[in-house]
Amino acid sequence: MANMKQFKNEYQQIVDAHSPKNKVWANSMKAFLVGGIICTLGQGLVYLYMYWGLSFDESSMLSTITLILASMVCTAFNVYDNIGKFGGAGALIPITGFANSMVSSAMEYKKEGYIYGLGAKLFSIAGPVIVFGTIASVVVGIIYYFV
Amino acid sequence: MEMLMEYMKAFVVGGLICVVGQILLDRVKLTNGVIMVTFLIAGAVLTAIGLYQPLVEFAGAGATVPISGFGYALAKGAMDEVAASGIMGAFTGGIKATAAGITAAIVFGYLAAMFSNPKSKS
Amino acid sequence: MGRVGKQTIVFKNPPVISCAYSSVGPKEAAGPLSTYFDHSYEDELLGQDTWEKAESKLIENTIQGLLTRSGKNPTDIEFIFAGDLENQIVASTFGVSSFNIPYFGLYGACSTMGESLCLASMAIGGGMAQTVIAGTSSHYCAAEKQFRYPLEYAGQRTLTQQWTVTGSGYVLVTHGGKGPQVEAITPGKIVDLGISDTFNMGAAMAPAAIDTIVTHLEDTGRRPCDFDAIITGDLGNCGVDIAITLAHKLGYDLKGILNDCGKMIFDNEKQDTHSGGSGCGCSASVFTGYLYKQLLEGKLKRILLVPTGALMSPTSGFQGNTIPGIAHAVSIVMK
Numbered sequence: 001m002a003n004m005k006q007f008k009n010e011y012q013q014i015v016d017a018h019s020p021k022n023k024v025w026a027n028s029m030k031a032f033l034v035g036g037i038i039c040t041l042g043q044g045l046v047y048l049y050m051y052w053g054l055s056f057d058e059s060s061m062l063s064t065i066t067l068i069l070a071s072m073v074c075t076a077f078n079v080y081d082n083i084g085k086f087g088g089a090g091a092l093i094p095i096t097g098f099a100n101s102m103v104s105s106a107m108e109y110k111k112e113g114y115i116y117g118l119g120a121k122l123f124s125i126a127g128p129v130i131v132f133g134t135i136a137s138v139v140v141g142i143i144y145y146f147v
Numbered sequence: 148m149e150m151l152m153e154y155m156k157a158f159v160v161g162g163l164i165c166v167v168g169q170i171l172l173d174r175v176k177l178t179n180g181v182i183m184v185t186f187l188i189a190g191a192v193l194t195a196i197g198l199y200q201p202l203v204e205f206a207g208a209g210a211t212v213p214i215s216g217f218g219y220a221l222a223k224g225a226m227d228e229v230a231a232s233g234i235m236g237a238f239t240g241g242i243k244a245t246a247a248g249i250t251a252a253i254v255f256g257y258l259a260a261m262f263s264n265p266k267s268k269s
Numbered sequence: 270m271g272r273v274g275k276q277t278i279v280f281k282n283p284p285v286i287s288c289a290y291s292s293v294g295p296k297e298a299a300g301p302l303s304t305y306f307d308h309s310y311e312d313e314l315l316g317q318d319t320w321e322k323a324e325s326k327l328i329e330n331t332i333q334g335l336l337t338r339s340g341k342n343p344t345d346i347e348f349i350f351a352g353d354l355e356n357q358i359v360a361s362t363f364g365v366s367s368f369n370i371p372y373f374g375l376y377g378a379c380s381t382m383g384e385s386l387c388l389a390s391m392a393i394g395g396g397m398a399q400t401v402i403a404g405t406s407s408h409y410c411a412a413e414k415q416f417r418y419p420l421e422y423a424g425q426r427t428l429t430q431q432w433t434v435t436g437s438g439y440v441l442v443t444h445g446g447k448g449p450q451v452e453a454i455t456p457g458k459i460v461d462l463g464i465s466d467t468f469n470m471g472a473a474m475a476p477a478a479i480d481t482i483v484t485h486l487e488d489t490g491r492r493p494c495d496f497d498a499i500i501t502g503d504l505g506n507c508g509v510d511i512a513i514t515l516a517h518k519l520g521y522d523l524k525g526i527l528n529d530c531g532k533m534i535f536d537n538e539k540q541d542t543h544s545g546g547s548g549c550g551c552s553a554s555v556f557t558g559y560l561y562k563q564l565l566e567g568k569l570k571r572i573l574l575v576p577t578g579a580l581m582s583p584t585s586g587f588q589g590n591t592i593p594g595i596a597h598a599v600s601i602v603m604k
Contacts, residue, residue: 002479002480002483002484002487002519004460004462004476004477004479004480004515005462007462007476007515007518008462008463011462011463011464011476012463012464014511014514014515015464015469015472015507015511017514018472018507018510018511018514019428019429019469019472019507020428020429020507020544021173021428022172022173022174022427022428023173023428024169024170024173024174027169027172027173027425028166028169028170028173031162031165031166031168031169032162032163032165032166033162034165035161035162035164035165035166035168035213036157036158036159036161036162036165036209037158038161038212039157039158039160039161039162039206039208039209039212039213040154040157040158040161040208040209041208042157042161042208042211042212043153043154043157043207043208043209044154045208046207046208047150047153060208060211061247061248063208064211064212064247064248064251065247065248065251067212068248068251068252068255069251069255072252072255072256072259073259075259075263075421075423076259076260076262076263077263078263078265078266078421080421080423081268081420081421081422081423083423084422084423084424084425085423085425085426087165087423088168088169088172088173088425089165089166089167089168089169089171089172089182090162090165090168090169091423092165092168092179092182092183092423092424093164093165093168093182093183093186093213093214093215094161094165094212094213094214095212095213095214095216095217095248096212097183097214097423098183098214098217098252099252099255099256100421100422100423101179101183101422101423102252102253102256103256103259103260103263103421104265104418104419104420104421104422104423105419105422106256106257106259106260107259107260107263107264107265107419107421108265108414108419108420108421109414109419110260110261110264111318111319114261118257118260118261119257122253122256122257122260125179125180125418125419125422126252128180128183128184129183129184129187129214129217130249132184132187132188133187133191133217133218133221133241133245134221134241134242136187136188136191136192136218136221136222136241137191137221137222137224137225137237137240137241137242138225138237138238138241140191140192140194140195140221140222140225140226140237140241141222141225141226141228141229141234141236141237141238141240141241142229142234142237143195144195144225144226144229144230144237145229145233145234145236145237172425176466179418179424265410265419265420265421266420266421267294267313267314267409267410267420267435268409268420269295269296269299269540
């Protein structure tokens with residue numbers, strides 16, 4: 001009689017032996033390249049805005065906004081997912097990845113309406129970042145006050 | 148020449164932060180959402196203990212563009228505001244410092260999604 | 270009709286699969302089996318405005334194709350057994366509603382072709398009906414939206430991940446008539462060996478497939494070599510390797526006999542699908558498109574079709590549950 005339960009303990013090993021592992025070296029090189037380029041782009045934008053006469057703080061802020069906008073436009077034109085397919089974490093971790101996660105969910109659920117679909121799902125992936133970010137800033141602020 | 152050096156630093160530091168993320172994805176099998184939150188909190192904590200500020204001064208956008216830089220901006224905002232206006236600053240500082248980014252993301256995000264549709268992949 | 274062994278039914282008057290019809294999307298039509306599918310769509314939206322409506326349209330067109338080919342009217346059909354991957358199986362509901370046929374909505378995840386075929390055969394074999402329809406479908410975009418990430422999200426797919434097939438397959442099962450016969454079925458049990466990686470479905474389902482296959486062989490006293498092929502639903506490349514390893518440990522050599530619809534439908538090298546195809550539509554379209562024609566032409570005499578399913582939901586996954594697998598075996602013979 002077939003009793004699959006007998007394999008329970010060794011099963012993970014059997015699975016690991018037959019499952020191809022992601023090519024972490026190749027993927028890391030690509031992540032380095034894509035992540036590096038996006039950050040360099042950010043740096044270039046800061047210099048550009050400073051060259052145009054804005055202060056450093058204003059330039060940094062505007063650079064971030066520009067990257068967000070650029071990522072959203074790329075997502076809307078169905079391009080950013082290909083950057084992610086190639087660059088992996090290199091496309092996810094920069095602020096552009098955060099922007100992509102918002103637009104991509106909103107686009108996907110748009111058909112469920114502008115309120116319950118687009119409005120509600122804008123944060124379905126990015127939500128935790130805002131939640132934990134806000135909590136972290138309050139905790140850091142309070143600790144900073146007492147230390 | 149000096150500017151080229153700044154670009155190099157941004158490229159290398161930004162790239163390396165992403166490599167850490169890639170290794171967590173491929174080997175530790177963390178999911179995308181967990182990685183985002185982990186990097187964000189790491190950025191905030193490193194800022195609180197004074198380690199992220201030097202990295203930002205060294206690498207510029209290489210440290211601020213990754214999501215850990217968002218954590219840095221939130222934590223730094225809260226700390227600066229606490230220093231300026233007391234305990235209430237802990238509640239206002241973070242969002243205040245990052246308001247532009249969040250607002251841009253929501254407004255542009257809503258607009259972009261209104262005028263675009265997902266496409267099937269092949 | 271009679272129970273044999275632990276969980277197998279052998280039919281005294283075998284139900285006949287007298288007609289089959291398959292429809293697929295553009296990526297499937299570009300794969301190795303392209304010439305076998307009855308209809309393929311260039312536009313994955315099928316002229317609709319949502320992926321969900323597109324899947325319903327796919328189902329409706331496939332059933333219409335089946336009716337037209339077999340020369341039947343909807344009023345000739347007594348029951349329809351159908352299911353899909355969408356929440357509350359709405360794709361099937363909206364897809365079959367216009368035909369006004371009494372409807373059994375099924376959820377067996379990607380094993381639904383096996384589940385619907387088993388139930389249809391029981392209805393016919395047990396004398397409850399003369400003419401029924403069974404089948405299922407899946408849609409890549411609708412499934413991604415429901416189970417994974419938005420299509421435009423920049424996430425990377427892992428190497429063990431499979432590609433949900435956009436496709437549908439429906440069969441006409443009748444009492445008497447010409448065509449391949451369902452001689453026996455083995456409905457499967459839920460088997461869960463503790464896999465929780467939702468990006469490695471083949472690993473979650475392989476134990477269920479082997480459990481059902483071995484039970485079928487033991488119940489009927491058959492050996493693997495009595496079949497021209499044993500074909501699982503969507504274990505994918507690594508799932509098949511795992512299944513062969515498990516079978517070997519139980520004393521069965523399935524090498525060369527075990528194949529998988531998910532392995533057959535895409536060219537993994539050219540089409541970058543990683544571990545192969547998956548989804549209800551995978552085994553449905555490969556069976557109705559390719560295998561059924563091989564049976565009709567006599568190139569295959571007896572096959573054991575074993576659609577496999579992973580019975581999890583995004584919620585159950587987030588709550589830390591493992592992925593339960595299931596597989597139903599249908600022994601089909603061409604006389």
